[in-house]
Amino acid sequence: METQMEREKEQELEWLKAQKIEITVDLLAAAKQQLQFLAAVDKNRWLYDGGFESEYFLGFSHKLYNACWLPLLAKHAESPISEGPLVVPLDCEWIWHCHRLNPLRYKSDCVELYGKILDYSDVVSSVKGACKKQTEEIWNRFYPDERYDFDLAFSEAVNEKISTLEKCTNYDLVSAVKRQSPFFYQVSRPHMNNDIFLQEAIARYKGFLHIIKRNWEKSINCFSVPTYDIDLIWHTHQLHPVSYCKDVSQALGRILAHDDMDSDRSKGKKLDVGFSGTTRHWEETFGRRYWKAGAMYRGSGPSPLTTIPFQSNILSKELEKSNQNKKIIELSEVKIVEVLLEIVGVKNLPERHKGKLFVMVNKKHPDVFFNDKRRLTILSESGEKYVASFQCEPKGELFFELVSHSSSNLPLTKLCKTMGTASFSLEDFLNPVSELSVERWVQLQPSSGEMCSKPICLRIAVSFSVPIQAPYELRMIRSRGQSKPYCFFPLSGREQHANSYTSVVEKTGAEIINLQMRNSTKAKEKERSTLNQQVTGVMKTGETCILADFVGTRWCLMDSQWYLELKMKSNEDGYLFELTGCRTVKFFQGKKLDYEPKYCKKKRSERDFMTAVEFSAENPYGKAVALLDLKSGSVKVKESWLVLPAIISAFILSDILKKEGYNGFTSNKENLEVDGLVEKAKSLNEEPEQISLTASSEGNMELNVDVAKGSIVKSGNCGDGGCEDIVSGNSSGGCGGCGGCGGGGCGDTMKSDGCGGGCGGCGGCGGGGCGGTMKSGNSGCGGCGGCGGGGCGDTMKSGNSGGGCGGCGGGCGGCGGGCGNMVRSRN
Structure with missing residues (x-):
């Protein structure tokens, strides 16, 4: 009988064999280049993201790609037509990118149409900043009727011979583009560009190929599903088709197909079963875990705020660490x-x-x-x-x-x-x-x-x-006239102490600054005066400074570094307030982008929230940078440069809202009398509200568990406490999600619940609910069923076989769909 030590030694030898697979591409550099290219495509969403322009492009791109780029590339491969490498236009590169991600089809198309595989060698991506003048001149010489840089209006008059091409693939490139467009969201987090993360991903990609080889040798028919770190490297390898065909054929005996046709992550479907099998084979072969932090499914991408990119006339410039923020407040820098x-x-x-x-x-x-x-x-x-x-x-x-x-x-x-x-x-x-x-x-x-x-x-x-930089967790607490520091908004109509102020403290309790809303009087005429408002800050040194002044119809923040303005109700862009300075930040009603509710319908109304979205050349479609909870007064801020402006803005907005009598914005924006709010902001009869802030300098840190490209369905009915950030893979019966949770609800839960008629979710949990739980449950109640009042904390579980749901696998089947949840391993 094989001893444990012998088994572990055998597993280590298998891993070493996998690492001997030869790859003739610098995958580290190429992966970084791919991430850069995908980011450029995401800034030009007309390439894939719906609407008239993208629909027109997707219909036209098949012809343009076949009529112009592939023939030009073939000519250059046969006999160089340029002294240097060709610079591929962005739109053609995107179509070419998606074509190459079906390596078998791309090879057969190239061989049939041009006699050989057209490779990436001697080609430069347009996003690398290379001079494209020479390539553009060649393009114009061969294709005088087609613009080098795609132009919608110019391309209306497409040369008729494009539609009668003899050399044209009938591969559905439009569908290929749509399948690949969600991929960038899954790999767009900062750690994906980290050298150590990518080096480990390359090693895991070789392990992935080795697992497939072993299965083929044993005649095991298993649909292998990668995690996203492996998938990124797999894509990168395929983008160099000659090397991919050679390397994979040498390692496996034949070219490995890349099937991205499946996207159904439901229990028992192809992706679910494939990911479960891949996990089992990986862990049995190598004795290493298949899951990996930062490489699992993030959920579906957020709904866009706009299909029209924002064109900013502000010259973007980074705020130095020695800027006004640092002069006024000192924030702990914690990773x-x-x-x-x-x-x-x-x-x-x-x-x-x-x-x-x-x-x-x-x-x-x-x-x-x-x-x-x-x-x-x-x-x-x-x-x-x-x-x-x-x-x-x-x-x-x-x-x-x-x-x-x-x-x-x-x-x-x-x-x-x-x-x-x-x-x-x-x-x-x-x-x-x-x-x-x-x-x-x-x-x-x-x-x-x-x-x-x-x-x-x-x-x-x-x-x-x-x-990464840790979230800054700040809280504003009224120092006087307030018995409970966690009640951020006093009841409407309650008289406040005239000299009350608000302390801003870190999570550790360290005081950052004290804020106060006060009146300033400016003589306008002998018999009249104009009352204006100011926000002042008292620093730890005791020094007092003016943080904001109300001037005309807007607030001037931090000595004119920022301006907070209430937009008119006729504004068609959908935002209610705008914060401008060295950056542009717009406030939208509800939870948007990264803050968008995904997995469970909250009992809280969307009108209780406001999302701050930064628009810039880097993020023309917007990047969520803060979330304001109008009822509790809490704010979550992603970027360090926004912490102080967010504190001041939230402080001001809470004062405006209280004066207008709002406990949250109305769901009908047309009923929000912005002009009235401006006038109310001039009133000095009320004291500012108390608010709580949670600030983060780097992205949304709500869950960040990301286990699984797959089995993501929806959450069921919630208990009294509601559910927070829940991923549930529903099986045949049961309510799914956090169905049956007690009063406390469920927080940060990812779950593939039981099969059959169980309650699913964290069914049967007591009043405390379940916090941060990932579980693949049994049949029946599934979830963390039976937990007592304290609930369950931050676990992922694979339940029993037989009646259990099995893994909650699923995945991208090679690509676009992504990877599945954890596989159950109970005997």
Whole structure:
């Protein structure tokens, strides 16, 4: 019988064999180039994103691509027609990109039409800033009736011979483009461009090819589904078709097809089954986890605010760290990292040991982001896959405690026994970043008085994202006339203390600044005066400065660095307020873009929220940078440069809203009397409101677990507390989502619920609900069914076979659909 040590050695040899696969492309540099190109396409959404222009383009592109670019490329490959490389136009490059992502079809088309594969060599992407003058001159010489840079009006008069081309693929390029257009959203996070992340992705891509080879050798027919890090590298390889065909044929014996036709992530469908099988084969072959932090499905992309890109006349310039923000307030600079963690196995247990085992995980020195304990089962003992998900600072140590739980009738104090402890240093891997995925045996220190011949060991698998600037968590608390610091908006009509002010504090409790709304009087005539409002700030030094003045019909912030203006109700762009300065930020009603509700309908009305969206040359379609909760007064801010302007703006808006008597904006924008708000803003009879802010300098950090390209359906009915950020893969019956949750609702939950008629979600949870849970449940109640009042915290679970839902797999089947959820592994 094969011993555990022999099995692990065999698995390591398999991994080393996979790493010997030769790739003749610099995949690291090419992957970065692909990300740059996809970002450029996303800034020109007429290339794919609906509307008349994109529909016209998609209909015309097939002919233009075949009539102009491929023939020009073929001429250049036969005999260079340019002294340097050709610079491919952006629209043609996008169509060419999608064509190459069907490697078998691209090869057959090229061979049939031009006698050989037309490769990427001696071609430069238009997004690299290379001089395209020479290529444009050649293009105009060959195609005088077609513009080099696509122009909708100019292309109305297409030469008739384009429609009668002899050399033309009948591959449906329009559908190919539509399948590929969602891909960029999944790979657009900053860590995807990190060298260490990409190097690990390349190694995993080789492992992916090796798994497919092993399956073919064993005549196993399995639809292999990649995670998004692997998928990015797979795409990159295919974009160099000659190298791809050669490398893959040498490694596997034939060219590997890339099937992106499937996008159904439902339970039991092709992607679900494929991802489950890929996970199982990977972990059995290599002894490594297939899931990876930052490489899993993000959910569907947000709905766009506009199809017309914003043209800013503001010269964008970065705010230096020594700018006004830093002069007025001092913010702690803390890094944060996403962690996925699984306890894979345990060995060297005492022979007489009885009872169930689990592991308690916490941070040896808790930080403000991770200060509790998580309970995890052990895969080898329970047969159930639990993956903890949490965020913490990338320093200190994770602390593990192996606990034995007796099932006897002993008193509660004697039911649990600690068998050993161990620690795991985060700084060894993240300061500086050296490895982002680790799986190893960790030796436990035995409990006092216990001696054994061999130390007990835990096999721990952990994956990290690249550390980023942590969210700034700020809160505004009224210093006077307020008994409860968490009631941000006083009741309408309640008299406020004339000298009350608001303290802005960090999550640690450190005070940043004190704010106050006050009246200033300016003599206009002898017998009259005009009352204006000001927002003042009192710094920790005691110095007072003016942060904002109401001038005319708008607020002037931070010594004219920013202007906050209420837009007229006739505004057709959909936004209500505008903050302008060195950047343009518009406030829209409701949760938009990254803040868009995805997985569960909230009981809260959309009119309770306002999203701040930055428009720039880099983000012409808008980037969500802050979310204002008008009812609670809380604000989430993504960018550090916006923290102080957001504090001031939210402070001002809360004052305006209170004066107008709004508890939230009306759902009908036409009923919002903006002119009335401007007039009310001049009134000095009310005190400013209290608000709470949560600011982040880098992206939305709500969940960031991203397990799974697949099985994403919808959430079912919620309990009284509602549901927050839930991904649920519904099976045949049951309510799905967080159906049946108690009063507390569910927070940050990803779940593939049980089959059959179970309640799904975190069914059966008590009043506390479930927080941050990922679970592939059993049949029946599924979810984290049966949890008590405290609910469940930040876990991913794969449930029982048979009646269980199985993995919640799914994926991109090679590409566009993405990867599936965690696979169940219970025997």
